[in-house]
Amino acid sequence: MRTVMVLATGGTIATRSKATGGAVARASGAELVERLAAADGVRVQVDDVFRIGSYLMTLERMRTLALRAQEHLREEDVAGLVITHGTDTAEETALFLDLFLHDERPVVLTGAQRPADAPDSDGPRNLSDAVTVAAQPSSRGLGTLIVFDGSVFAAGGTRKSHTTASSTFASPDGGLLGWVRGGTVHLSQASRPRLRLDLAAMDPSRARVDIVACYPGADATALRAFAAAGARGIVLEATGAGNANTEICEAVSELTASGVVVATSTRVAAGPVASIYGNGGGADLLAAGAVPTGVLRPPQARVLLAALLGVHADPRAVREALAAYTTG
Secondary structure, three states: OEEEEEEEEEOHHHEEEOOOOOEEEOOOHHHHHOOOOOOOOEEEEEEEEEEEOHHHOOHHHHHHHHHHHHHHHOOOOEEEEEEEOOOOOHHHHHHHHHHHOOOOOOEEEEOOOOOOOOOOOOHHHHHHHHHHHHHOHHHOOOOEEEEEOOEEEEOOOOEEOOOOOOOOEEOOOOOOOEEEEOOEEEEOOOOOOOOOOOHHHOOHHHOOEEEEEOOOOOOOHHHHHHHHOOOOEEEEEEEOOOEOOHHHHHHHHHHHHOOOEEEEEEOOOOOOOOOOOOOOOHHHHHHHOOEEOOOOOHHHHHHHHHHHHHHOOOHHHHHHHHHHHHHO
C-alpha cells in the first residue's frame, strides 16, 4: 500500500464563506480528503500545517513547510507528498520547495479557484489528480510540481495567469510536463537538473529581497529605500527584455558595489531576460552588476534570490549561483 501524505496549508481549496461576509480558509485537511474517491492501492494521510490564505505566506512559513515535508519524506512508506495551497503564491512556495527538498519522490502543490463550499468547487478534482501524480512512480525525479485543472507543471517558470479561471496556471516558456486524465498520469518530459540548497543553512532573517517596478519615468527612490531598509537583494521588474533607464542603472552600480545583489526580471508575460540595449537598457544593467534571471518572473526570481541569500553570506557566491541557475 502506497502512502501519500497531504500537507494542508489553507487557500481557496479550504475556504468557506463567513456569515459576516468574506471568505477565509476554514476547512481542515481531513475535511478536504474525506471528499476524495478511494484510489486503488493508495492510502492518504493528512498533516495540517497552516490554515491561511496564501497571500499571507512568508519565507519563514515556506521554511516551516519545507521542514515538515522533510520529516514526512523520512518515512519509507511515503510515496509522495501533496501540498494544498492557495493559488496566489503557489508559484513562490513551489520554487522554494524545489530548491530545498532533494528527495526523488514527488512533491505536488495543488489548490482551487472556487471555495470549498461552492457547489462547483474545483478543489476535489484537483486534489484527486495531485494524489494520483504523487503516487505515480514515473513522477519521481521531477522535483516539485504544480498539478491544476488536469495539467502537470514543473515549479520553475510556472505562474498564475488568470485571477479567477480554473485553468489559471501556465508555463509560457517551459510548457506542460504532462497531464492527468481519468486517474491516469501522462508525463511527456524527463527529469531535469536542479539546484540543491541546504535547508538547515537557510536563515530567512538575512534574506530580505524586495521587488522594484520599472516604468516610464521611474527613478531610483524605491531601490535606495529598500536598500536602506535592509534589503540584501532587489529584483527589478524591468520593461521589455529587461530594460530600465540611466538613473536606475547608476543606482544598481552603487548598490552592487555595496554588496546588495540586484537581479533583473521583466513584467512581460513570456520570453527570457536579454541584455540587448544600452542607454539604460539591459546591456547597461548587466554592466552595472545586475544578474538576469532568464525566464523567471519577479515572484520566483525573488524567492530564488532570497533562498540564495539565506544560505550564502557572500554576495559574490549568491551572484554566481543565481547566474548559474538561470542560464543552466
